[in-house]
Amino acid sequence: MTHSGGYNADARIRWQEWLPWLAALAAFFLLPEYLSLGARILIYILFALSLDLVLGYAGVITLGHSAFFGFGAYVAGILSAKLGISDPMLQLVAAALGAGLLGLGTGAIILRTSGLTLLMLTLAITSVCLEIANKATPVTGGADGLSGIVIAPILGSFKFDMFGKTAYLWCLVVLFGAWWLIRRLIYSPFGATLAGLRENGIRMHAIGAPVYRRLLIAYGLSAMFAGIAGALLTQTNQFVGLNVLGFEPAGELLVMLILGGVGRIYGAFIGPVVYLIAQDQLAKQFPEYWYLGIGAMLVVVVLFARGGLLGIADGLIARLRSKP
Amino acid sequence: MSIALETRGLCKSFGALTVAEKIDFRLDAGARHALIGPNGAGKTTFVNMLTGRLAPSSGQILMAGDDITALGQAARVKLGLGRTFQINSLFRNLSVLDNVALSVAERRGVGGRMWRPAGAYREIREESLSLLETLGIAGDAGVRVLDLPYGKQRLVEIAIALGLNPAVLLLDEPAAGVPSMESARILQVLDKLPEEIAILIIEHDMDLVFRFARRITVLVQGEVLCEGTPVEIAADKRVHQVYLGEGRHG
């Protein structure tokens, strides 16, 4: 069984599932120079989880998730730079609500379609958001981006230091909370429905499931988590630029997800870790070769290794087990 | 005898092409009814209209006396109308248990719950397992549907429909594609289905039809040719004409 959830599954957290968190804490103490990369990884894991919810579990193919990521990022930035609200928790809540509502609104429109039309619409919606961010300079800072963002200390005491320590732990805590919620969702009957939708939408209709409503809820929740990830990015960098809304981050996110393995919670963990570390080490020296490599890797994975790294690992484990 | 499902003057055309012509059809409660006819007679179209997947051009569909013509698929399912598909329509990558549990959960109104783990809903697992038990495939509960032989997959197909606790069950060629050795099992399963369910099967396998059905409707080119008991249908000259040249199927 390659995916989690369902009516036969044991939902208790297995000991292996605590390892990533231990590793993250260890990194905090052992690799203090890499904390900003670490925060970035944590943010992208959350972003990847949000996309996996809708893509890997419900089977909705979308290229438009950066709309929600960017929206959350801008909400957090605008709250601070334009409205003077610098409490990070308030910013997160606002970003979550805003992105979630945007997800519900756009989902209500586009989820009645499917296939290419749906994909097209997600691209169009992202383009609309990009245009608005680009042109509404007084609010969003336009092409120059939004700076002058101040993040107040968390709970009044934990100040965002310049070594990125607070940012890293903050992202870790938020990610943990989100992971816990998403994991509950996937193991719930609702999560089983999502798997059913991915496997066979027609049959879901035939058993009387309110398909559209379930998809809409999943889409809205997914948008909410993406928005939280975007807000975290703003809080970590204290800056929002147009690049949070572009196609390149959406494409990169897809690569991260595919790399790790779609439709599996931990695929969303492994993908960003491998991708961002590799990017940090390799891309600086050879940026063009990096993109060439990423593109080639996508092509190769699609043609030969569809389950991503976790899929390859599964295959290896299966082969080892079958040896007498 | 009360009427479980009924159509009055049901018609369907796609432009100039008429696929259903004033079909009057009655399915009694507890019925064992078969719908037969040559290929292209419009049988699956008829079933699609009954379930709400296809809207009729005119006419009425009634279930237990209530007009359901305007209702969507999900609403009809909630009223107790279940169906199986001619070509397996299963959740292939999920386990047999999950396949059935999905429909049981929907029926019990639990499918949308987001907090407690699905595995904690024991009633659902138990009901699903006992359903699989009556179909003889409880041992395969943890197996992925993709990995089952076709005959067993066909049984899962029926299990999903039964999970809805239907008052009316529409079976679209339950034995289609199943090797003849395994189709005996399908017949056994059909025989053991609860008495109260009204069952309509579409089939080409005449063996199965004549052993299972208590009433038969013959559909030709979208119109009802005749209806009656198996003995009457077997003796009807028009039916012979229609099937002339068509041997046994299945």
Place this chain on the structure above:
Amino acid sequence: MEAFLSSLVSVAFHGTAFGMILYVISVGLSVTMGLMGFANLAHGVFAMAGGYVMTTAMNRYGVPFPLALALAFLGVAAASVVLERLLYARLYNAGELEQVLFTIGLIFMSVAVARMIYGTLQQPVYLPEYLKGQFPLLGRDFPTYRVFLIVFSSLMIAALWFGVERTRWGAMVRAAVDNRPMAQSVGINTTQLFTLTFALGSGLAGLGGALGAEIISVQPTYPFEQLVYFLIVVSIGGLGSLRGPFIAALLIGLTDTACKYWLPQFGAFFIYIATIALLLWRPMGLFGRRA
């Protein structure tokens, strides 16, 4: 009033030129998607490649303009045959997600290669003398090159439509778009048909990219930035249709030019909103048959 009418004519003219280029590039995408059911998001790569072939041939090797155009068409068509046989063909039966991922991978690769060879700035286009300047038409002066664009594109489009209506190849394409399994069972060699059609569509994209290098500048981010436009043309026009995308492309060309001229602060906003509205009203596009 004079001035308004004058700008109206100008917008109509430039919008038409833009629309025709969009069509020449996108028609291949429409047919490919309708014929092979394959969502080729990397279509813009072929257009970009055509642009680079032409500008490289002219700027670095002094190849005359007509020959450079022909090279753009043939070179891209030939390269696409290789790609189709080696890679695309393996994915015809794959799921949509795989196709999307694959084509995104192709986009990444080609963007990287373009940056490595040509750098990030747009390619300069040096038009031949006889196409520069103004051309008098109906008492007004229009840029000669744009007039040429409209005329040349119209000829290409007419040739294409004639080819699809009258030749055996065209009949096979229409049959296969309508009903692929049926077409196969009547003996149409779909493999060859796909390759040939793909090559033609990609070649046209290359030609369009080359012709339109003045309007849509040739730079490495081309496939990302223009993807939305091509997809809009195809979605609104209807997959597999030939006439539909033509109307759609003209509409997009005119609307985009009009918006950029009269409402520059809104940019392409209206186009996107209009697309969303249109696709919700008609998910199959204005003239589409299959989604």
